[in-house]
Amino acid sequence: MEAAAAAVLPSGSSQELHVLAVDDSYVDRKVIEKLLKISSCKVTAVESGARALQFLGLDGEKGSLGFDGLKVNLIMTDYSMPGMTGYELLKKIKRSSAFREIPVVIMSSENILTRIDSCLEEGAEEFLVKPVKLSDVRRLMKDCVLRGETEGNAGRRFDKRKFEDDNHNHTPSLSSSSSSTPSPPSSPSTTAPFEGDVATSELVSSSPPYSSKRAKLHGHD
Amino acid sequence: MERNPLRRQLQIMRKSLFDQGYLDEQFVQLEELQDDSNPNFVEEVVTLYYRDSARLILNIEQALERKPYNFHKLDAYMHQFKGSSSSIGAKKVKAESTLFREYCKSGNGEGCMRCFQQLKKEYATLRKKLEAYFQVARQAGPMETACRPK
Numbered sequence: 001m002e003a004a005a006a007a008v009l010p011s012g013s014s015q016e017l018h019v020l021a022v023d024d025s026y027v028d029r030k031v032i033e034k035l036l037k038i039s040s041c042k043v044t045a046v047e048s049g050a051r052a053l054q055f056l057g058l059d060g061e062k063g064s065l066g067f068d069g070l071k072v073n074l075i076m077t078d079y080s081m082p083g084m085t086g087y088e089l090l091k092k093i094k095r096s097s098a099f100r101e102i103p104v105v106i107m108s109s110e111n112i113l114t115r116i117d118s119c120l121e122e123g124a125e126e127f128l129v130k131p132v133k134l135s136d137v138r139r140l141m142k143d144c145v146l147r148g149e150t151e152g153n154a155g156r157r158f159d160k161r162k163f164e165d166d167n168h169n170h171t172p173s174l175s176s177s178s179s180s181t182p183s184p185p186s187s188p189s190t191t192a193p194f195e196g197d198v199a200t201s202e203l204v205s206s207s208p209p210y211s212s213k214r215a216k217l218h219g220h221d
Numbered sequence: 222m223e224r225n226p227l228r229r230q231l232q233i234m235r236k237s238l239f240d241q242g243y244l245d246e247q248f249v250q251l252e253e254l255q256d257d258s259n260p261n262f263v264e265e266v267v268t269l270y271y272r273d274s275a276r277l278i279l280n281i282e283q284a285l286e287r288k289p290y291n292f293h294k295l296d297a298y299m300h301q302f303k304g305s306s307s308s309i310g311a312k313k314v315k316a317e318s319t320l321f322r323e324y325c326k327s328g329n330g331e332g333c334m335r336c337f338q339q340l341k342k343e344y345a346t347l348r349k350k351l352e353a354y355f356q357v358a359r360q361a362g363p364m365e366t367a368c369r370p371k
Contacts, residue, residue, distance in 0.1 A: 025275045027305045030266055034254045080300065109304050131247045131308045134254065 017141070018042040022052045022077035022089065023107070028130070032107075034160065035137045044072075046059030049092075052077065058096055072102055074140070078130075079108035079115065087119060094123040105140060108130055227361035234354050243347055248310030266354045269356035270309045271348055277302040278341065285334060295333060313343040 019041045021032045029045040036043045046052050052058050056072065075085040075093065086106050094100045103125040108115065116127045128136050223229040238244045244313060255262040281298045303318035315338035324332035
């Protein structure tokens, strides 16, 4: 259960997912770091959008791999931050040729539909309502990163919105992403995660937390 | 029910914190992140919260000394404070934060002031209770988070 992130990666690569977490709250950084570590991710936690860009090398100083050469597989950023907001950071990332493919997840304590829509429009993978739970992170690991690493942005974004509304489970899209996987050399091994996905579909079919948040949103009018 | 008296005491304290509404589900989330490699994780986060939020409390206090109130600034500080409080599952503190923000939005200075006094009380009470709780927890040694407050 804890090795979620490691399990869904093609077995050819023994790398853990590297997540860049951005939040101005010290407490929230500590919590998100732990949530991610428990889900078998490498974490770099920074306190601002500016620092995040610096780490990625988007401030023009370093190369595109960040300080220690670790590729970033996912960016999770708080929305409300002083200076650069998470939304502004998202835009900068999606407008950079080097990093636009990295899935970006926005976290916010405020459940504002227009905010969520603008983030998704700008290419955010997901919008998580804070406080973030372990189940949110686990779902991200299976849902967002695997698809983010294998499909193009636009198609995936529309698929995501569609299946949220339909409230379907995730297994069908996981299947489709594995068949379109271009990069991992060990394509037969991508079937391995699906054996473990019996557990996934059980998880998903029992009231996915994100859909319930989404439902709460819609009822918020 | 725990046989070990310390653990039983801990269980009772914990249940009471939930039953009396001091803590919510998010605290349980933190407990789920605690493991052998990090057996004091919850206490560390709570300690960090109190240390970090002290700064915000002070900022709000100072802002409430300047009239006319800058509601925008007050709201911004409280937004941050509420976020952290929410992250540790501080239910009553979070409720007061929400109320404070309502008063800010409606430009009710009196309301802000009153609410802030209440918030500080809840904040201090929670701290005392959690300090006592963690003290027993440390004495009791590692414990499974047995009964969830449902």
